[in-house]
Amino acid sequence: MKDRFDITIVGGGLNGTALAIALGQAGFEVALIDSLPVDTRSLEKFDGRAYALALSSTRALDAIGIWGKIAADAQPMLEIKVTDGRAGEGPAPFFLHFDHAELEEGPMGHLVEDRHLRRAFLDAVEQTDTITHIAPSTVTAQTVENGWAEVTAEGQRLKSRLLVGCDGRRSGTAERAGIKRSFKDYGQTALVAAIGHEKPHNGIAHQFFMPAGPLAILPLTGNRSAIVWAESTARAAELAALDDDAFIKALQPAFGDFLGALHVAGARFSYPLNLTETESLIADRVALVGDAAHGIHPIAGQGLNQGLRDASALAEVVTDAMRRGEDIGAPDVLERYAGWRRFDATMLARATDTFNTLFSNDKPGVRALRDIGMGLVNASPTLRRGFMREAAGLTGDLPRMMQGRAL
Numbered sequence: 001m002k003d004r005f006d007i008t009i010v011g012g013g014l015n016g017t018a019l020a021i022a023l024g025q026a027g028f029e030v031a032l033i034d035s036l037p038v039d040t041r042s043l044e045k046f047d048g049r050a051y052a053l054a055l056s057s058t059r060a061l062d063a064i065g066i067w068g069k070i071a072a073d074a075q076p077m078l079e080i081k082v083t084d085g086r087a088g089e090g091p092a093p094f095f096l097h098f099d100h101a102e103l104e105e106g107p108m109g110h111l112v113e114d115r116h117l118r119r120a121f122l123d124a125v126e127q128t129d130t131i132t133h134i135a136p137s138t139v140t141a142q143t144v145e146n147g148w149a150e151v152t153a154e155g156q157r158l159k160s161r162l163l164v165g166c167d168g169r170r171s172g173t174a175e176r177a178g179i180k181r182s183f184k185d186y187g188q189t190a191l192v193a194a195i196g197h198e199k200p201h202n203g204i205a206h207q208f209f210m211p212a213g214p215l216a217i218l219p220l221t222g223n224r225s226a227i228v229w230a231e232s233t234a235r236a237a238e239l240a241a242l243d244d245d246a247f248i249k250a251l252q253p254a255f256g257d258f259l260g261a262l263h264v265a266g267a268r269f270s271y272p273l274n275l276t277e278t279e280s281l282i283a284d285r286v287a288l289v290g291d292a293a294h295g296i297h298p299i300a301g302q303g304l305n306q307g308l309r310d311a312s313a314l315a316e317v318v319t320d321a322m323r324r325g326e327d328i329g330a331p332d333v334l335e336r337y338a339g340w341r342r343f344d345a346t347m348l349a350r351a352t353d354t355f356n357t358l359f360s361n362d363k364p365g366v367r368a369l370r371d372i373g374m375g376l377v378n379a380s381p382t383l384r385r386g387f388m389r390e391a392a393g394l395t396g397d398l399p400r401m402m403q404g405r406a407l
Contacts, residue, residue, distance in 0.1 A: 037135060046266050
């Protein structure tokens, strides 16, 4: 196997594979180092995991030839309803209601099962001759010398002009590059599962804010919804230990009965919730993407969307640099990426952190203020439309891929 590439990507999750495909299609020789065997990322049976893709993210996937392969298995989000309250008491009188009919572009986003998304990504990686997929493999060392970034993976040394860390919130790439990271523990855990229900959801997503944390109910194809239920760490551990029937019984007061009888329709997962931010998105011949750069609270469902925007921006920056004959790993080139993404990523981290602090409490005065605030936004078409465009990922300086355009 060759040992020199234009770009090495560490991390074979969704952000890493999306970036590899975009770069490979642009003509770069890419090494994609994946810590998991390929067969664990190509499940045929639904395991309960799904992702909310904003409209701009579906456009990015369309730009690299992925969306057409999964669109038939995606569920559009036609409406989003945001309410506040306590489990078992029903929603507060003030709420937010977003209807896709107010956007000319179409649905605000789609829900896609993990198995469909990963399979399409892996197929595209396999079909792109300029990508070398190395799996399973783990990076154990990295250095930068004489204009090359070198990593050691399973005893093999690989050199490239640019090293990209897509290896999650505990990124070894960032740590080995000396990039420091801040960490905030929310004291919450997200319980994630697919729930089958008796009545149709009609493409409506729900976000119900409760004192311990939010419950998101996200429509999947058929009479199924994905839930992301944030609870205190101690309570979440108790819920995770329940069998499926007991779990549904505990979920029902928060979920409500508007979709009829419920049952667990896949595996259940739990993830500790925290905020992680790096002091920089770049280092010498190193760039960070997605959770490796900034891991946020799932309160707005924007984690994967932010990672895909990072990947789209980096792919555009290095592709343009290559076409101008520049060194793709040079400090001034990488600073263009960091400067582009730094403000947007920081603002999203601050917003999700503030929303979680504001809504995950039961202080009467705070509840009254946030409910009135939601009511005012809902009553203003201009404000409501602004929030909808933000949720759809249509605001800010969008990379070409997020506009549905080729690199």
